[in-house]
Amino acid sequence: MTARIAHPALAERRMSAEQAAELILPGMTVGMSGFTGAGYPKAVPLALATRIAAAHDRGDKFALRILTGASTAPELDGALARVGGIDFRLPYQSDPELRARINAGQIEYMDIHLGQVAQYAWCGFLGKIDVALVEVAGILPDGRLVPSTSVGNNKTWLDLADKVILEVNRRQPEGLDGMHDIYYGTALPPHRRPIPLLQPGDRIGEPYLRCDLDKVVAVVESDAPDRLGRFAPPDEASRRIAGHLVEFFRHEIAAGRLGEQLLPLQSGVGNIANAVLGGLREGGFRGLTAFTEVIQDGMLELIGDGTIAMASATSLSLSPEGVEKFVRRIDFYRQHIVLRPQEMSNHAELVRRLGCIAMNGMVEADIYGNVNSTHVAGSRIINGIGGSGDFARNGFLSCFMSPSTAKGGAISSLVPMVSHVDHTEHDVGLVVTEQGLADLRGLSPKQRARVVIAQCAHPDYRPMLQDYFDRACRDSYGKHTPHLLSEALSWHQRYLDSGSMR
């Protein structure tokens, strides 16, 4: 019995990753931990990939339905996709190998709002969950589980699965103990009650995951870090986007529509999100809050220096340097961070009540304010919608950000009509590029188009957009949302044909 596995009976169920992988059979649905590269199982999926490859070598079929919290890492999505071990996957991914196979048509992928996965599973819409494979930071003497660097859908997988495989990762900081808040007050309708959370930092549950110990068929010890890349400093475009948004916040404060502490921030992943956070610090904001999915290095810094007083998330997704900083002051951070199930971090009720400011990246927006977050040219998935819809629909304000061009200017991220819609005209409050900010609140489609073209489009594409809009206003079948259908998607087709939208 190791210190991390303090429950005697569970300690006896220790086995190798290879032995545990033997318990997962072809065709099973496996609910795995992992959210934006944090807290995913690191040993069993690799062993499982080896087992699947061997089965395929023998000519046997072996593929699984894999459900997670969100994206994982090469040791999970990459390894399983590479051996053809996944035939269905949800709800979010970012692995190059997995993405390639989805776009090759070899893997079925369902892109679902992150805040709705648990409800879907509980309502039986995702079928039976055969196995939960969950990384934890430790097992208490009474069998309760210390969650790892992400909570994700772990509560749901543990509760619903027939069998449970635990990976106890001794590399995860012991100081995580006490940082989590697992809410056990959920129910299926018609038995649901209000969720008693009033502020981002409220603790409404328990620090540990419960688990029916009779279901635990394997405990595997692992010792490997979350595999996350370095934290890159924001580029010029991101800094300019951040500047526009911070200026907007100042304007809203002056107009009395926001207070000095804004409202709880939801911040998507990546370079732009980090630049915005940095911009808030440089802009002198203090004592902010975050009610978001992921805490990355950028947010950790802001918690460290008091810009953000309290952050709620479901995942701690840090670079190796970020982990070092985190561990050094873990007792400080535990006072300022709460990690929750993604069902709670992204819950419609809470996002609406708290009035989150949703700030997310996008692939493209069209002149009427529809946003594509997921697809290239309408067909090829990039990652997935993640939680952007949970926040954009129900929050106080939804903001979508992107540089105005991509691929060295060959692609305009402002187009006549988006090739895929993840956020409709009804759900987009602000569109921001390095060129400027379009405030779409309270505007009709044509009013939006004028602002988007004037404020957000790159000068190389602005005349083309204006020309489309002018001709559409003249020749469109209806003048509410003027479009020329034979031309609306021609920019994307031109890109596919010639490599450029120009």
Add this chain to the structure above:
Amino acid sequence: MTARIAHPALAERRMSAEQAAELILPGMTVGMSGFTGAGYPKAVPLALATRIAAAHDRGDKFALRILTGASTAPELDGALARVGGIDFRLPYQSDPELRARINAGQIEYMDIHLGQVAQYAWCGFLGKIDVALVEVAGILPDGRLVPSTSVGNNKTWLDLADKVILEVNRRQPEGLDGMHDIYYGTALPPHRRPIPLLQPGDRIGEPYLRCDLDKVVAVVESDAPDRLGRFAPPDEASRRIAGHLVEFFRHEIAAGRLGEQLLPLQSGVGNIANAVLGGLREGGFRGLTAFTEVIQDGMLELIGDGTIAMASATSLSLSPEGVEKFVRRIDFYRQHIVLRPQEMSNHAELVRRLGCIAMNGMVEADIYGNVNSTHVAGSRIINGIGGSGDFARNGFLSCFMSPSTAKGGAISSLVPMVSHVDHTEHDVGLVVTEQGLADLRGLSPKQRARVVIAQCAHPDYRPMLQDYFDRACRDSYGKHTPHLLSEALSWHQRYLDSGSMR
């Protein structure tokens, strides 16, 4: 002082509709009552239209920003649109005259989720509200207002507007008194608290609207019915759609995913919705609940016979025959109906908690499960999204229904790509036509396409859709959501060019 105006000081502010209309000045923003043709002001808008026409005859500019609950009637939207008196309108309309002018590009129209209008207004996103023009059924001795047949956004307009004009309509049943539940516990974030509603019939507020009497600049007496059309019996296609849906519910009950009383029903307006309600009665369902926007004749009948035990809505939108039935048993209905502000009837928190079953009509769906609720050929607005998004996103299950063809078969309501997206692939659970029901829960895009084509498409269009899908699967840039962009909207263009999608 009449019996309906029991407050002495307000009785002294009685004046004619013409006098009251003089208080509304060019460029003002007017928040009006009215939701799906119920409870809209009937006298002042007509007088206002006359005043505006006279101003225009003199060569003066005179147009208003008109905000309502939802659709009104010819005396409001029609009359004001006809004289060019509206330059901006939200959030939902269905008037032919108004629609024509929006689609001619003469009126700016913002199509916003009905459940979000109040929040938008309170947050200052819609600008200043100059005048509230609200129909009520009466004024109590202490100045509180007895709401009329709809509540809509009246609380918000009364609270926010600088000035208030009340229309006291003596034609509205006095028995409405006590049927409403106006919740005054709302707040702006970060001060929001859980809304204490656990069941559709819970009363959490007050039966009357509060009003700062100092703001009341006019009280106008009116005597006219809500102008609503006859209630048509469901046609064959609607009955078949209803049949598929009722069969689905039975299947879900058998599978243990729904109880015998289902979950609170949200039912859109119109023929199909009424057919579904009728189908539930014929299917032997009893003691159901509704948490919805509108109670139409169909639902009233079901309340009357016990199929629906309790219905919550924001509007009572009845035909003249429906009104007669309602008035005859008004004391009975008051025990089974609660009318709320639309902010509550459509609130994300409540829709999610209660687990509503959202049943709405659609214009078209595409093979991947994206739904267009609002536009013809991407440009021409029909009515608006209404509350469908409030319920589809946050409920237990979202169902979209339409006959598989329109215009005598010239239009297929299943298309390769919808020409406008109101509900994304992430928000559509079921698609139902008279051909059959596509259960999209838990499916990837390609899996959805196969089910939609096989179950929902009209036989005349099924081979065309299959052909598109097959070629897209072969030739698409990405195989996650296979599309041929140069062809994706060609069905709509063909309809515009030739009058048929065939």
